[in-house]
Amino acid sequence: MKLGRASLFLFGLSLVLLIALTVFESALVGMPLWAERVVTFLLLILPAGIGAVLGVMSLLRREGHAWLTVIAIVLNTIFAIFHLMIVLFAG
Numbered sequence: 001m002k003l004g005r006a007s008l009f010l011f012g013l014s015l016v017l018l019i020a021l022t023v024f025e026s027a028l029v030g031m032p033l034w035a036e037r038v039v040t041f042l043l044l045i046l047p048a049g050i051g052a053v054l055g056v057m058s059l060l061r062r063e064g065h066a067w068l069t070v071i072a073i074v075l076n077t078i079f080a081i082f083h084l085m086i087v088l089f090a091g
Helices: 002-022 034-059 066-089
Strands: none
Touching: 002 034, 002 066, 034 066
């Protein structure tokens, strides 16, 4: 269950980083739009995407607690797709 736990950890990390970006959003005011998109991709989309991949790998290896891994995959995927759509369509 090592990969499943890593997947859940990356989802939690993505949530913490989302809260941190929201709290310190005023520091991003002077940044160009492309830089804000890169920061959002690196801090929000990338960890959630890696978490989803780790969750799928955990299911393929049959590490145990499949229901927990499925929940981690779904949460990471929804989180990553939502923020990817924000980066792609916000402007």
